Amino acid sequence: MNQELTPEEKEALKHVASKLEFYEEQRRNLIPILQMVQETLAYLPPEAIKLVAEHLAIFECEVYGVATFYNQFRFHPPGKHPIKACLGTACHVRGGDIILENFERKLGIHAGETTPDREFSIEKVACVGCCALAPVAIIDETVHGHMAPSKVEGLLMRIEIEKEMEERAKKKDESGQ
Amino acid sequence: MNPASNEKIDQIFDAIYKEAEKRRNEFREDPGPKIHIGLATCGIASGALETKKAFEEALDEYNIEARIHTVGCLGHCYAEPVVVIDHPDSGFPPIFYHEVNAGKAKMLAKLFLKEGDPRFEHVYGAMEENDLIPSVMEFARFNREKRVVMEKCGHIDPEDIYDYIAQGGYSSLVKTLKLNSDEIIKEVQNSGLRGRGGAGFPTGRKWELAKSAGEQEKIVICNADEGDPGAYMDRTILESNPHQVIEGMAICAYAVGAKKAIIYVRAEYPLAVDIVTKAIRQAIELGLLGKSVLGSSFDLEIDVFRGSGAFVCGEETALIRSIEGYRGMPRHRPPYPVQKGLWNKPTVINNVKTLASVPPILDHGADWYREIGTENTPGTAIFSVVGNVVHAGLVEIPMGVSLRTLIFDICGGIPNNKKFKAVQIGGPSGGCLNEEFLDTPIDFDSLTEAGAMMGSGGMVVMDEDTCMVEVSRYFLDFTQNESCGKCTFCRIGTYHLLKILERLTRGEGEDGDIELLETLSKDIKAGSLCGLGKTAPNPVLTSIKYFRDEYEAHIYEKRCPALMCRPMIAFYFDLDLCARGCDACATCCPVEAVFTTSNRKKGVDQELCVKCGECIVVCPPEYDAVRKVSPPHLVPYIEKPPEKKKED
Numbered sequence: 001m002n003q004e005l006t007p008e009e010k011e012a013l014k015h016v017a018s019k020l021e022f023y024e025e026q027r028r029n030l031i032p033i034l035q036m037v038q039e040t041l042a043y044l045p046p047e048a049i050k051l052v053a054e055h056l057a058i059f060e061c062e063v064y065g066v067a068t069f070y071n072q073f074r075f076h077p078p079g080k081h082p083i084k085a086c087l088g089t090a091c092h093v094r095g096g097d098i099i100l101e102n103f104e105r106k107l108g109i110h111a112g113e114t115t116p117d118r119e120f121s122i123e124k125v126a127c128v129g130c131c132a133l134a135p136v137a138i139i140d141e142t143v144h145g146h147m148a149p150s151k152v153e154g155l156l157m158r159i160e161i162e163k164e165m166e167e168r169a170k171k172k173d174e175s176g177q
Numbered sequence: 178m179n180p181a182s183n184e185k186i187d188q189i190f191d192a193i194y195k196e197a198e199k200r201r202n203e204f205r206e207d208p209g210p211k212i213h214i215g216l217a218t219c220g221i222a223s224g225a226l227e228t229k230k231a232f233e234e235a236l237d238e239y240n241i242e243a244r245i246h247t248v249g250c251l252g253h254c255y256a257e258p259v260v261v262i263d264h265p266d267s268g269f270p271p272i273f274y275h276e277v278n279a280g281k282a283k284m285l286a287k288l289f290l291k292e293g294d295p296r297f298e299h300v301y302g303a304m305e306e307n308d309l310i311p312s313v314m315e316f317a318r319f320n321r322e323k324r325v326v327m328e329k330c331g332h333i334d335p336e337d338i339y340d341y342i343a344q345g346g347y348s349s350l351v352k353t354l355k356l357n358s359d360e361i362i363k364e365v366q367n368s369g370l371r372g373r374g375g376a377g378f379p380t381g382r383k384w385e386l387a388k389s390a391g392e393q394e395k396i397v398i399c400n401a402d403e404g405d406p407g408a409y410m411d412r413t414i415l416e417s418n419p420h421q422v423i424e425g426m427a428i429c430a431y432a433v434g435a436k437k438a439i440i441y442v443r444a445e446y447p448l449a450v451d452i453v454t455k456a457i458r459q460a461i462e463l464g465l466l467g468k469s470v471l472g473s474s475f476d477l478e479i480d481v482f483r484g485s486g487a488f489v490c491g492e493e494t495a496l497i498r499s500i501e502g503y504r505g506m507p508r509h510r511p512p513y514p515v516q517k518g519l520w521n522k523p524t525v526i527n528n529v530k531t532l533a534s535v536p537p538i539l540d541h542g543a544d545w546y547r548e549i550g551t552e553n554t555p556g557t558a559i560f561s562v563v564g565n566v567v568h569a570g571l572v573e574i575p576m577g578v579s580l581r582t583l584i585f586d587i588c589g590g591i592p593n594n595k596k597f598k599a600v601q602i603g604g605p606s607g608g609c610l611n612e613e614f615l616d617t618p619i620d621f622d623s624l625t626e627a628g629a630m631m632g633s634g635g636m637v638v639m640d641e642d643t644c645m646v647e648v649s650r651y652f653l654d655f656t657q658n659e660s661c662g663k664c665t666f667c668r669i670g671t672y673h674l675l676k677i678l679e680r681l682t683r684g685e686g687e688d689g690d691i692e693l694l695e696t697l698s699k700d701i702k703a704g705s706l707c708g709l710g711k712t713a714p715n716p717v718l719t720s721i722k723y724f725r726d727e728y729e730a731h732i733y734e735k736r737c738p739a740l741m742c743r744p745m746i747a748f749y750f751d752l753d754l755c756a757r758g759c760d761a762c763a764t765c766c767p768v769e770a771v772f773t774t775s776n777r778k779k780g781v782d783q784e785l786c787v788k789c790g791e792c793i794v795v796c797p798p799e800y801d802a803v804r805k806v807s808p809p810h811l812v813p814y815i816e817k818p819p820e821k822k823k824e825d
């Protein structure tokens with residue numbers, strides 16, 4: 001699945017290219033560079049991998065080889081609202097997988113995927129460091145502790161409603177002008 | 178080193194210490210109230226930032242002059258957000274408040290800070306002995322701990338180097354600079370300090386080996402990769418007291434003759450990365466790092482490398498490979514990193530806790546350290562105790578304390594009147610121990626003997642509702658994913674272990690599976706290069722050893738005794754108990770599997786039910802009508818669910 005880059009992403013890619021100049025052409029910089037790219041673009045699109053490979057004068061497959069080895073790197077754009085379900089040991093013992101499944105069912109995607117409208121994506125993570133609140137899920141940047149299957153729908157609904165309100169406000173603004 | 182330069186070191190450090198002392202006294206002598214808020218990851222996750230904001234707003238609103246002091250983590254995760262309020266004018270000692278949300282914060286600001294009423298119903302305990310309020314030191318969770326590494330955690334602001342120095346920080350580095358490296362190494366050797374990264378290798382010996390590599394360039398690495406999915410003490414230490422780790426690294430670098438050091442922290446720990454980076458910068462500004470440390474001839478540069486999240490990168494040779502910019506795959510040892518490490522230079526790799534133990538050792542002396550803990554393993558152990566336990570969090574105890582003391586006395590035992598079943602120690606490389614082992618003393622050797630491992634220090638307590646087969650499956654799922662793929666046995670063996678365990682938890686186990694698991698496990702242990710493969714089967718082997726009956730129930734009766742494996746259980750409502758017309762379960766069921774029977778009670782459509790267990794939670798306790806059974810065919814037939822529902 002190779003999506004076209006959005007205009008914003010194209011802009012960000014140019015940004016990446018200019019930042020690359022600060023990194024010496026040394027193998028040890030590969031991982032820090034990939035981290036920088038992901039921080040700028042939120043994932044590693046093929047266009048960026050190509051830039052990195054050229055910069056370090058190594059093959060693209062070599063870059064992919066390293067990038068796919070590490071859990072940190074993503075190859076698909078995350079959703080506007082990334083959802084992270086904790087599957088660390090404490091959360092697992094308290095039913096974290098059930099929470100994950102509920103998100104998957106409600107959004108119709110699997111962990112590691114993004115909804116077609118790019119609104120939501122689901123990721124599994126290991127221990128986010130508040131095991132005492134297990135099971136835990138992170139939506140956007142907010143940690144939600146003591147999750148329950150019935151809370152999932154409410155949380156998603158809240159985001160939808162906020163979005164609708166925003167849109168309505170925008171329309172009102174536009175029609176008001 | 179000649180005495181003239183010793184004097185210079187003292188002179189420079191004295192000036193820094195004086196400044197630190199001045200700042201501390203200013204803070205202490207300020208008559209106004211002080212609010213200490215824990216802002217490590219777990220505090221933040223529990224809402225500590227909102228708490229802080231609420232205090233700030235309330236101070237403004239009620240016109241109160243008070244200082245907010247942000248600190249790291251005290252280790253009491255169960256109580257987060259934790260706030261300590263020191264309000265001298267009120268006549269009360271500093272008070273520890275737990276679970277202070279924004280509302281509570283506003284209330285405390287108004288009633289305690291302004292009106293002097295500490296709100297006894299919200300007080301957890303006093304931080305000092307006094308006549309008014311019971312002190313927290315009366316609780317086992319406080320008085321049975323022995324804090325060496327975490328002594329200052331939660332008491333100092335991790336983002337303020339002077340806070341650390343005022344409490345005696347960096348004085349061990351000063352001492353070090355005035356001794357020669359053999360004396361330092363000897364002191365560390367005498368202390369008996371063993372590496373806290375899992376294997377327990379004597380730290381002094383490691384340093385000696387690195388030193389004996391001669392004059393060439395050397396590197397010190399602090400291993401903060403911490404990949405165990407249920408352990409977070411290294412991160413917490415870095416977030417709460419980064420300077421103690423940095424000081425330990427500097428002492429190590431001086432002792433072995435290194436000029437370069439690297440902290441390898443996971444990128445998933447953004448707060449730890451930020452705090453450590455800031456701490457290094459502050460140390461450089463004060464001349465405690467960089468060229469000519471404190472005016473001596475010792476130079477040290479420390480960099481932060483962000484690890485990209487691969488469990489195997491905690492293994493030292495894989496970690497090195499990943500810094501070099503390759504896939505983090507372990508290699509054969511010898512040569513050991515102390516001989517040939519990063520970029521082929523002699524490299525000392527130590528865990529965060531190991532390095533953080535060094536400054537207190539040099540401060541109080543090797544003999545003092547030896548007094549703590551056991552003969553073979555002096556010092557303390559830090560565990561993150563989580564799972565089904567009342568006072569979950571970080572605990573630092575002397576080595577040799579029994580598991581029973583740790584779990585039942587210090588951490589408050591099992592919640593909800595459940596029975597203790599097992600404790601999993603050492604994460605994916607560790608093992609599950611049952612009740613019989615509760616009196617095992619905690620140290621490297623006893624745990625290894627029992628089949629578990631000190632490992633990372635993750636400790637998961639499990640109650641009777643936890644299925645050991647499922648827990649083994651969970652850990653294998655993790656190690657299978659994290660195997661780097663170099664060794665056939667580790668790569669393919671763990672895959673097959675996982676497939677068998679998955680079958681068992683689905684109720685498709687067959688005669689001979691247990692034996693197959695055992696043989697395969699032994700082969701994986703024998704045929705793997707690094708610790709990951711060598712220890713991956715531990716959770717399986719120990720759980721078979723101590724909970725064999727559970728495996729047998731899964732295979733021969735297709736039954737999950739703990740009622741946890743979802744394909745093997747079913748839910749139903751006890752019609753005698755179900756209250757007519759209470760719709761709690763029906764409203765909460767995420768898949769609308771609950772239907773109303775002809776006599777207006779509830780039934781579960783087994784084909785729709787996903788066995789999430791939510792209905793058990795919401796069914797009001799006075800009815801308590803939801804039942805779980807295993808195997809699923811035991812569920813009593815109630816009546817046919819309505820047809821209509823299944824179509825959509």
Ligand SMILES: Cc1cc2nc3c(=O)[nH]c(=O)nc-3n(C[C@H](O)[C@H](O)[C@H](O)COP(=O)(O)O)c2cc1C
Nearest residue numbers: 372373374400403404491492493527528531708709
């Ligand atoms: C699979 C695997 C994972 C490891 N993970 C860590 C880790 O997260 N942190 C750590 O300090 N050591 C880890 N180790 C141990 C290191 O290889 C090494 O022994 C340790 O960092 C040495 O430090 P110490 O002497 O202070 O214990 C791991 C080892 C293996 C085999």
Ligand code: SF4
Nearest residue numbers: 663664667705707710
């Ligand atoms: S044992 Fe496993 S993780 Fe270790 S080197 Fe071999 S394949 Fe890699």
Ligand code: SF4
Nearest residue numbers: 766786787789790792
């Ligand atoms: S267990 Fe979950 S899915 Fe099944 S009936 Fe209860 S609430 Fe519904």
Ligand code: FES
Nearest residue numbers: 086088091128131
């Ligand atoms: S296991 Fe989920 S927060 Fe630790």
Ligand code: FES
Nearest residue numbers: 219250252253254
């Ligand atoms: S109390 Fe701070 S990490 Fe848990």
